[in-house]
Amino acid sequence: MNTDNKRHVAIVGGGYAGMAVAATLASANIRVTVFESARQLGGRARGVIYNDTQLDNGQHILLGCYRQTLRLIEQVGGNPERDLLRLPLRLTLHNHLEFKAAYLPAPLHLVVGLLSAKGLSLRERLSVARFYMAMACTKFKLSTNMSAYELLDSHKQGDRLARLLWEPLCVAALNTPLGIASAQVFLNVLRESFGGSRSASDMLLSRMDLTALFPDRAAAYIKQRGGEVVCACEVRAVLPQDEGIALMVSQDSLPAVQTRSFSHAVCATSPTNAARLLSSLPQLKDVAEQIAAIPHQPVYTVYIQYPECVSLPLPMLGLDRCYSQWLFDKGRISGQRGLVAVVISAQGRHQDCGHELLAQNVIHELREQLHIKTDPLWYKVIAEKRATFSCETGLLRPENETPLANVMLAGDYTNGDYPATLEGAVTSGILCARSIIDRW
Numbered sequence: 001m002n003t004d005n006k007r008h009v010a011i012v013g014g015g016y017a018g019m020a021v022a023a024t025l026a027s028a029n030i031r032v033t034v035f036e037s038a039r040q041l042g043g044r045a046r047g048v049i050y051n052d053t054q055l056d057n058g059q060h061i062l063l064g065c066y067r068q069t070l071r072l073i074e075q076v077g078g079n080p081e082r083d084l085l086r087l088p089l090r091l092t093l094h095n096h097l098e099f100k101a102a103y104l105p106a107p108l109h110l111v112v113g114l115l116s117a118k119g120l121s122l123r124e125r126l127s128v129a130r131f132y133m134a135m136a137c138t139k140f141k142l143s144t145n146m147s148a149y150e151l152l153d154s155h156k157q158g159d160r161l162a163r164l165l166w167e168p169l170c171v172a173a174l175n176t177p178l179g180i181a182s183a184q185v186f187l188n189v190l191r192e193s194f195g196g197s198r199s200a201s202d203m204l205l206s207r208m209d210l211t212a213l214f215p216d217r218a219a220a221y222i223k224q225r226g227g228e229v230v231c232a233c234e235v236r237a238v239l240p241q242d243e244g245i246a247l248m249v250s251q252d253s254l255p256a257v258q259t260r261s262f263s264h265a266v267c268a269t270s271p272t273n274a275a276r277l278l279s280s281l282p283q284l285k286d287v288a289e290q291i292a293a294i295p296h297q298p299v300y301t302v303y304i305q306y307p308e309c310v311s312l313p314l315p316m317l318g319l320d321r322c323y324s325q326w327l328f329d330k331g332r333i334s335g336q337r338g339l340v341a342v343v344i345s346a347q348g349r350h351q352d353c354g355h356e357l358l359a360q361n362v363i364h365e366l367r368e369q370l371h372i373k374t375d376p377l378w379y380k381v382i383a384e385k386r387a388t389f390s391c392e393t394g395l396l397r398p399e400n401e402t403p404l405a406n407v408m409l410a411g412d413y414t415n416g417d418y419p420a421t422l423e424g425a426v427t428s429g430i431l432c433a434r435s436i437i438d439r440w
């Protein structure tokens with residue numbers, strides 16, 4: 001291997017996981033090159049332009065407990081307090097449920113919020129409190145695998161509580177239906193968001209598109225430290241060498257496939273692409289098969305542009321028993337007046353609708369539920385059919401390290417406490433980077 005490549009790490013994939021690897025390595029003065037097959041960074045959390053309007057391919061809610069993500073945003077030049085709209089925890093299902101955390105120290109912020117919650121009987125509120133206290137006593141650890149629904153049923157939460165409170169929380173956090181979702185991962189989310197300081201449960205909504213929030217800034221940070229970020233460049237194959245790793249890459253601007261050598265390679269693509277890329281390596285055949293077996297869940301986002309005078313009662317609002325699950329008023333969040341983003345997470349009946357019918361159903365629901373009588377100027381459905389891994393009971397998730405010592409995996413689907421969230425992706429990337437740094 002050329003001596004220039006003895007400390008040169010390739011990162012395949014420029015999403016949040018890949019850019020977290022690269023930024024962390026760059027901060028330790030380790031040379032990195034990021035390869036992204038798309039023309040822009042961000043992966044499954046990226047900006048999209050439609051009708052000259054900046055959109056995202058899906059809405060991602062950050063939480064105050066996302067310590068690693070917030071730290072990295074700041075490290076690469078962002079300002080979380082400026083870039084993100086911070087709201088105290090508030091779960092509002094229109095005309096059914098209103099829960100809002102109080103401005104008090106933890107855990108009083110949740111206690112007062114629960115006691116004052118609208119739409120729940122006193123018996124239901126006490127049932128929620130007993131369940132949370134029981135989980136806190138076990139330090140949010142289960143001795144056996146079970147679904148989130150089985151856990152809640154064993155603690156007598158009831159169908160109404162499940163529908164109004166637990167199902168919306170579970171689907172929003174895990175993008176997996178309550179009946180098959182991992183109870184342990186759901187408890188991990190409750191522990192991190194509700195078991196810490198008051199600010200840990202705050203909801204953070206990005207005021208800018210998701211590519212600009214972190215990946216683009218990370219790219220500038222990496223280049224300032226001697227690294228390279230190459231977009232519109234596909235990695236065709238990963239080839240072990242005696243002293244490192246070679247990547248076969250093809251780039252739009254180059255006439256032929258190139259072979260480039262590195263000391264390490266981190267595969268930070270989607271699970272589907274990771275399985276394809278690693279399947280040709282005999283040493284990683286089992287890992288590739290494990291990744292390929294991971295089930296997935298969709299996320300649909302319906303953007304509706306109304307005249308600027310149209311707004312929602314809150315920046316974020318839920319609907320009960322509708323196609324629409326969560327509504328985001330982009331005017332209140334990012335200044336895009338009249339723009340509403342409607343998120344429909346996990347599998348469901350919406351998958352049987354075409355985009356046109358789904359958009360019309362959503363528009364009808366907003367008209368009926370929120371009395372928005374004005375016709376929209378335009379609408380756009382963005383369907384990520386394999387948006388996240390399905391966070392199911394007993395799911396085997398691959399480790400960051402592989403049987404090839406200088407090939408690693410990064411992504412929200414790798415083994416960890418978190419579901420498929422930005423924090424899960426970033427944390428996985430940081431773990432990969434630190435493992436490489438520790439070897440040197």
